[in-house]
Amino acid sequence: MYLGRVIGRVWATVKDPGLATQRLLLVQPLTPEGQPTGKRLVVTDAMGAGAGELVYWSKGKESSFPFLPTEVPTEMTIVGIVDAVNVDRGA
Amino acid sequence: MYLGRVIGRVWATVKDPGLATQRLLLVQPLTPEGQPTGKRLVVTDAMGAGAGELVYWSKGKESSFPFLPTEVPTEMTIVGIVDAVNVDRGA
Amino acid sequence: MYLGRVIGRVWATVKDPGLATQRLLLVQPLTPEGQPTGKRLVVTDAMGAGAGELVYWSKGKESSFPFLPTEVPTEMTIVGIVDAVNVDRGA
Amino acid sequence: MYLGRVIGRVWATVKDPGLATQRLLLVQPLTPEGQPTGKRLVVTDAMGAGAGELVYWSKGKESSFPFLPTEVPTEMTIVGIVDAVNVDRGA
Amino acid sequence: MYLGRVIGRVWATVKDPGLATQRLLLVQPLTPEGQPTGKRLVVTDAMGAGAGELVYWSKGKESSFPFLPTEVPTEMTIVGIVDAVNVDRGA
Numbered sequence A, B, C, D, E: 001m002y003l004g005r006v007i008g009r010v011w012a013t014v015k016d017p018g019l020a021t022q023r024l025l026l027v028q029p030l031t032p033e034g035q036p037t038g039k040r041l042v043v044t045d046a047m048g049a050g051a052g053e054l055v056y057w058s059k060g061k062e063s064s065f066p067f068l069p070t071e072v073p074t075e076m077t078i079v080g081i082v083d084a085v086n087v088d089r090g091a
Helices: A061-067 B061-067 C061-067 D061-067 E061-067
Strands: A002-011 A024-029 A041-045 A054-059 A076-081 A084-087 B002-011 B024-029 B041-045 B054-059 B076-081 B084-087 C002-011 C024-029 C041-045 C054-059 C076-081 C084-087 D002-011 D024-029 D041-045 D054-059 D076-081 D084-087 E002-011 E024-029 E041-045 E054-059 E076-081 E084-087
Touching: A002 D041, A024 A076, A024 B084, A041 B002, A054 A061, A061 A076, A061 B061, A061 D061, A084 D024, B024 B076, B024 C084, B041 C002, B054 B061, B061 B076, B061 C061, C024 C076, C024 E084, C041 E002, C054 C061, C061 C076, C061 E061, D002 E041, D024 D076, D054 D061, D061 D076, D061 E061, D084 E024, E024 E076, E054 E061, E061 E076
Parallel strands: A041 A076, B041 B076, C041 C076, D041 D076, E041 E076
Antiparallel strands: A002 A024, A002 A054, A002 B084, A024 A041, A054 A076, A084 D002, B002 B024, B002 B054, B002 C084, B024 B041, B054 B076, C002 C024, C002 C054, C002 E084, C024 C041, C054 C076, D002 D024, D002 D054, D024 D041, D054 D076, D084 E002, E002 E024, E002 E054, E024 E041, E054 E076
């Protein structure tokens, strides 16, 4: 999974029926220390994440598991809201 | 999912039967602010997107879900037409 | 899908039974304008593409669909031969 | 699979039910010679790996196989703890 | 598929049961001309490839096909041993 922060939203009226009830969030990927890294992405959300929250998301077919038995055509889904990240000293 | 703009088309007479009724569009990936980012791609379209429209597409096996039960050998499909993108202030 | 040109072949006597009847082609990825971009790849071919032809291929599990019900262990397959690519003016 | 070292942990109270009993570890990818290479990642763990251990992980849908029949929405899972890596002389 | 050369091995006592009978090989990706390109990887082997051999491997879920019906948690597997690579003149 990947760490990131919710930084915005995307609105779409015309979309695949499988996405009809899904909110689409903008996420900025972060390093474990909280630095931005890489491109911002559009993700679905299985957790009810809010603006500014630190989250992690899953990528690929696995990211559609939380919505089963509905087949949602997404490949990135927020599957957790982060409480804390601990990097071992010396690592 | 990824944001992008429809910038052209690809024509092919000889193609896999699973793609027989699919239009193939050229898409330029964009940042949330609308700047081009990365390589232009050839995608299938489940939404009837037109030239110049801002869209988002899904990548991987999930992108063949909109065409089920037909098994379309595509791994990138437009699944929504964007109305608006909102980036939080300070993000 | 991705655009590219067939630039060679790979021969192998010892290979997985699922690949036994498959030709393996070398492909150079191209931009829509025909410029080489990125690493050359080894792909299977569902279309009978010949040397020098402009093609597009699918990546991931979807690229094994054309061979069903045989489970071919490939993740890149040519699924179309390109007639024309049109990039919109101004794009 | 990819080589890496366990360098920390991620805690989350709110997460997908499929992840409820999973520990989430931070991993630093390494070269075969043990040099850091690329971004640190958040992975699930099927092996009981501890802090500082050298491991390898699987990526993609296959990384959810160790948890079957539970459908865990992960795409990176530690599937082995490394005893030794041998690079051939001259390679 | 991708071209590469077998350059070493990885040993692990503690590993997923699905990997119990699998050898793990180190592979250096190569260009069609035989130049190293990109990171060395840990792969499973369906072909009995030996040290120094030129091989190609499959990536993603397809790379677990050769081991069916066993569900091996691998995403890179050697599926062929290369006899010859031919790049067309002028390509």
